[in-house]
Amino acid sequence: MADSSLAQAAPGAAKTPSKTILRALAGERVDPAPVWLMRQAGRYLPEYRALRDRAGSFKALCYTPELAVEATLQPLRRFPLDAAILFADLPLILEGLGQPLDYVEGVGPVLEPIRDPRDLARLSTDRAGDHLAPVFETVRRLRAELPPRTALIGFAGAPWTVATYMVEGGSSRDFAMTKRWAFRDPDGFGKLVAMLVQATTAYLSGQIEAGAEVVQLFDSWAGVLPEDAVRSWVIAPTAAIVATLKSRHPHVPVIGFPRGLGLMLEEYAMATGVDALALDSTVPLRAARDLQRHRPVQGNLDPQALVTGGPALTRATEAILASLGSGPLVFNLGHGIVPDTPPDHVAALVEQVHAFRRPGGVGHG
Ligand code: CP3
Numbered sequence: 001m002a003d004s005s006l007a008q009a010a011p012g013a014a015k016t017p018s019k020t021i022l023r024a025l026a027g028e029r030v031d032p033a034p035v036w037l038m039r040q041a042g043r044y045l046p047e048y049r050a051l052r053d054r055a056g057s058f059k060a061l062c063y064t065p066e067l068a069v070e071a072t073l074q075p076l077r078r079f080p081l082d083a084a085i086l087f088a089d090l091p092l093i094l095e096g097l098g099q100p101l102d103y104v105e106g107v108g109p110v111l112e113p114i115r116d117p118r119d120l121a122r123l124s125t126d127r128a129g130d131h132l133a134p135v136f137e138t139v140r141r142l143r144a145e146l147p148p149r150t151a152l153i154g155f156a157g158a159p160w161t162v163a164t165y166m167v168e169g170g171s172s173r174d175f176a177m178t179k180r181w182a183f184r185d186p187d188g189f190g191k192l193v194a195m196l197v198q199a200t201t202a203y204l205s206g207q208i209e210a211g212a213e214v215v216q217l218f219d220s221w222a223g224v225l226p227e228d229a230v231r232s233w234v235i236a237p238t239a240a241i242v243a244t245l246k247s248r249h250p251h252v253p254v255i256g257f258p259r260g261l262g263l264m265l266e267e268y269a270m271a272t273g274v275d276a277l278a279l280d281s282t283v284p285l286r287a288a289r290d291l292q293r294h295r296p297v298q299g300n301l302d303p304q305a306l307v308t309g310g311p312a313l314t315r316a317t318e319a320i321l322a323s324l325g326s327g328p329l330v331f332n333l334g335h336g337i338v339p340d341t342p343p344d345h346v347a348a349l350v351e352q353v354h355a356f357r358r359p360g361g362v363g364h365g
Contacts, residue, residue: 033325227264242274303337
């Protein structure tokens with residue numbers, strides 16, 4: 001067990017799990033590395049586009065367990081991925097809090113912005129669980145249907161990232177309204193974040209109780225804040241969620257994805273208590289190796305390399321496997337699959353990851 005020092009330190013590693021991704025997340029070096037891809041379900045698959053047409057809308061797809069199960073399973077029918085990720089979307093929780101949500105073709109999620117504490121008074125965590133019940137039902141059905149080798153990942157947006165959608169009313173380039181509120185009125189903004197911490201903890205607990213074996217917190221916009229604000233709005237809320245989840249579900253690993261956090265990644269890893277770090281594509285492999293001494297890492301192929309395919313894809317994939325292969329690794333992209341991605345390239349990538357044998361050891365597989 002020479003490579004398992006992290007497994008002994010990790011709170012979730014009391015007994016050795018059998019699914020490869022659970023072993024890697026417990027700190028074990030697994031040969032070959034397990035692989036899944038952020039946004040592995042979606043528009044790059046023709047069968048997904050057909051399913052969404054059948055559902056009538058993206059929201060109907062998310063809130064109808066039968067269809068959401070199908071969307072989750074579609075990529076697994078094509079590719080031997082090691083994990084499934086629940087099909088749902090990050091802003092659904094806001095609808096659960098009482099902020100109406102729409103999807104506009106070519107734009108994405110659109111919400112009526114929450115801009116100050118008075119708007120907050122219209123929201124409540126009381127009904128979120130009922131609203132999100134179809135998502136829990138999707139998780140329950142998936143857990144029953146997935147083959148034994150495939151792990152089920154649940155997810156939520158981290159409070160800072162969800163707050164940007166809440167305050168901007170959708171996607172944003174500069175996050176001006178959210179930052180100005182956080183800088184001007186940290187107490188008021190703190191109330192919003194506290195509400196999101198409570199709702200997100202309940203949402204992830206519900207997913208775990210329904211059968212999710214791993215959860216990932218997507219903090220897609222963690223990298224746009226200055227240092228102090230990172231501590232207040234990225235690290236502290238994530239640490240609070242992780243602490244409660246660990247007290248209730250000590251064996252369920254939590255992956256943190258603080259995209260773009262750069263020089264603050266190590267502090268994030270140590271201070272939040274996440275079990276593993278999902279790294280974006282800008283993290284140099286040498287830095288990723290250093291981080292891997294503290295935590296298993298997940299990542300970090302550029303999604304555009306997957307669109308490119310050919311030798312550029314093979315080389316970039318090989319570089320990640322060669323660099324990070326000496327420690328616990330879950331192979332993934334550095335951000336979600338983009339709609340232009342040819343499915344053949346995904347097949348080639350998964351095959352390459354599974355064919356790779358790490359130098360200098362027999363591994364544990
Ligand atoms: O396969 C999976 O990964 C599971 C499902 C999943 C979706 N979104 C489905 C989706 C997951 C895990 C997400 C996460 C998500 N959603 C994030 C965090 C990760 C990231 O990409 O940074 C964020 C910020 C969102 C919010 C969101 N949802 C945006 C900004 C958009 C519009 C942009 C886009 O890609 O269309 C969505 C829509 C969305 N979420 C689609 C899917 C399949 C496309 C909907 C469609 O038109 O069919």
